[in-house]
Amino acid sequence: MKYGNRVGVIAAAAVVSAVAVAQTATPAKSAADAKVAIEARQEHFKTIKKTFEPLGAMLKPLSNGGKELDTAVVATNATRLQELAQAIPAKFTVDTRQFKDIKTDARDAIWASAADFKAKADAMASAAVNAASVARSGDVGATKKAIADMGKTCGACHDNFKAKAN
Numbered sequence: 001m002k003y004g005n006r007v008g009v010i011a012a013a014a015v016v017s018a019v020a021v022a023q024t025a026t027p028a029k030s031a032a033d034a035k036v037a038i039e040a041r042q043e044h045f046k047t048i049k050k051t052f053e054p055l056g057a058m059l060k061p062l063s064n065g066g067k068e069l070d071t072a073v074v075a076t077n078a079t080r081l082q083e084l085a086q087a088i089p090a091k092f093t094v095d096t097r098q099f100k101d102i103k104t105d106a107r108d109a110i111w112a113s114a115a116d117f118k119a120k121a122d123a124m125a126s127a128a129v130n131a132a133s134v135a136r137s138g139d140v141g142a143t144k145k146a147i148a149d150m151g152k153t154c155g156a157c158h159d160n161f162k163a164k165a166n
């Protein structure tokens with residue numbers, strides 16, 4: 001278990017340095033362009049949700065719709081979530097701030113504080129690397145904690161950069 005965690009920390013550090021350069025954004029040229037970009041990034045988050053959901057279910061009691069912990073599924077999905085997290089900033093290279101009529105929960109701060117936004121995506125990628133690594137170690141308790149920690153990185157970004165769902 002200790003070994004697994006250490007590998008996770010090293011791998012997480014490698015992810016962060018591999019994606020250290022922030023993307024530059026250009027304004028959407030038209031409402032149509034903005035719509036395409038907005039729909040593409042929302043699709044990306046739907047994929048993230050679908051990939052994370054089975055792991056979130058493993059934290060719930062079985063009596064309440066929860067699922068048995070399956071470390072192989074955690075390792076596979078967390079690895080995919082790492083890739084999806086790293087791809088988030090590139091989904092925002094079209095700056096859609098000027099097009100307020102198109103429905104989006106993206107807040108202006110994404111482009112005003114691009115480095116912070118990228119740091120939140122990096123945090124999710126690191127948490128995903130850690131979850132995959134801990135899952136491979138087979139430690140059930142540590143795997144559950146790693147899933148929960150990854151879930152917190154969704155909320156940490158949403159708190160600053162996503163409009164509250166209502």
Ligand code: HEC
Pocket residue numbers: 038041042043045046048049052088103104105106107110117118120121124150151153154155157158161162
């Ligand atoms: C780096 C920031 C960031 C991270 C990390 C992040 N999100 Fe989001 N998420 C956003 C933003 C911004 C939007 C709004 C996009 C829009 O409406 O244009 C969003 C939208 C969503 C949506 C709504 C998609 C739709 O149907 O329009 C879901 C679901 C979602 N995120 C789930 C997650 C989950 C689950 C995680 C973690 C595993 C996560 N997000 C991590 C920033 C983030």
